[in-house]
Amino acid sequence: MTVWDRPAPPSRPVPLDRERIVAAAIALADEGGLEAVSLRKVAARLDAGPMRLYGYISTKDELFDLMVDEVQAEILPDGQPGDWREALRVLAHRTRQAALRHEWLADLLGGRPALGPNGFAVAEATLAALDGLADVDTVMRAVETVSAYVTGAIRREIANLRAERATGLSEREWQRANGPHVTRMLATGRFPALAKAVYDGTDVDAESSFATGLEWVLDAVAAKLTRPPA
Amino acid sequence: MTVWDRPAPPSRPVPLDRERIVAAAIALADEGGLEAVSLRKVAARLDAGPMRLYGYISTKDELFDLMVDEVQAEILPDGQPGDWREALRVLAHRTRQAALRHEWLADLLGGRPALGPNGFAVAEATLAALDGLADVDTVMRAVETVSAYVTGAIRREIANLRAERATGLSEREWQRANGPHVTRMLATGRFPALAKAVYDGTDVDAESSFATGLEWVLDAVAAKLTRPPA
DNA sequence: GTCTCATTCGATACACTGTATTGCTGCGTT
DNA sequence: AACGCAGCAATACAGTGTATCGAATGAGAC
Structure with missing residues (x-):
């Protein structure tokens, strides 16, 4: 059991899955740099308390890893490669x-x-x-x-x-x-x-x-x- | 007037110049990584209050810059280069x-x-x-x-x-x-x-x-x- | 329909961070 | 001897990541 596959526990008030958390963190980082990413601010952007994030993420570094991985999706080319x-x-x-x-x-x-x-x-x-x-x-x-x-x-x-x-x-x-x-x-x-x-x-x-x-x-x-x- | 040339103000209790501060910070970082470097800990290692450092350094990032520059001295070769x-x-x-x-x-x-x-x-x-x-x-x-x-x-x-x-x-x-x-x-x-x-x-x-x-x-x-x- | 239990959320709390501000203290000068 | 000032320490503040815990809210069993 590692970072990349964690069962997504359901929740009612606002769905709030890892994707949404990572997206919010990326948005914050895009606006104010990495140092603008705090768990509190990420949570606030999702109308949640800070501790709520720990149901989906176990540490801030893990969030960073997820952010990087998310952005790496943008790197993959669309078409098939030439030589x-x-x-x-x-x-x-x-x-x-x-x-x-x-x-x-x-x-x-x-x-x-x-x-x-x-x-x-x-x-x-x-x-x-x-x-x-x-x-x-x-x-x-x-x-x-x-x-x-x-x-x-x-x-x-x-x-x-x-x-x-x-x-x-x-x-x-x-x-x-x-x-x-x-x-x-x-x-x-x-x-x-x-x-x-x-x-x-x-x-x-x-x-x-x-x-x-x-x-x-x-x-x-x-x-x-x-x-x-x- | 920038980071690298600041007049060293004298002081009595313990000399405490920038070199000593940087050395202490490097020692801390060597032992516990960058995240172990806090202004409080650096100051404590020099028997000083945290605020005392601000007489020699204006921000933590500046301290990091100084640390890097200090270590870069180790990079310069001793003898003269070949080809x-x-x-x-x-x-x-x-x-x-x-x-x-x-x-x-x-x-x-x-x-x-x-x-x-x-x-x-x-x-x-x-x-x-x-x-x-x-x-x-x-x-x-x-x-x-x-x-x-x-x-x-x-x-x-x-x-x-x-x-x-x-x-x-x-x-x-x-x-x-x-x-x-x-x-x-x-x-x-x-x-x-x-x-x-x-x-x-x-x-x-x-x-x-x-x-x-x-x-x-x-x-x-x-x-x-x-x-x-x- | 009601009771129970487990889960999940939020609040609180803690130790710590970088830094601004403030007031003291001890020295050098007049 | 009095003063002024530089330099230092203490205090303070806003913010951080995260542990703990109480309460509420959901579902499941009878």
């Missing part, structure tokens, strides 16, 4: 889009093993794309590498996005003009390569940055798939 | 080792831009390794790609490590034998590729898994560096 590369690409971009829709996902991504049905489905889709193209271990390594990149890239993108929002300025402009502390540090001359990157670098948009890095990683995977395992 | 590839490899492995020493780092990695002096130093070391090997934008993309992989891989590794510890079993054995929920899900036949990976996959240790994925990503980067920008 393996296209399949992985689509999965990666859909993950990113889900994180942009639900920024709190970035805080949770990779933080815990995704053991829900939709998490499994995403893992299945990823593995299935590479099935048969190499031995099991190589495929596994490929999946892990790609998803590590995806997780890390999304996390950084959301982090930067928040920082920009907090200062009201674009990351680049902020480093270049304002951000007195950063400017001063760069001016010390102790970070010449960094300074060059900041001042001479082109300001590319996040999506194409994500896409470029992803293609690089996919290139690397492609090279290992054609060749037999080391 | 770019060796340099990036060492930085990646040292980051991973730091995260294994301080597991809470995984929770914070990539969650916020690293703007502290040591964070800058790590960024500088990374960029310096690739300096001149390609145009600035390509170098930037390379750095972002590698560090996205590193962040994501470390995060997953720590997450799995915790899950193993929680169940007392190795991830693989757990999926294979115990973990009734997982076993049942796999038994549904809805996840054939996943089932194959779980049952037929070799159980490789985390370090070589990390290393292998890293080498793949470095291969990808190498291919882009020799070739001029797209």
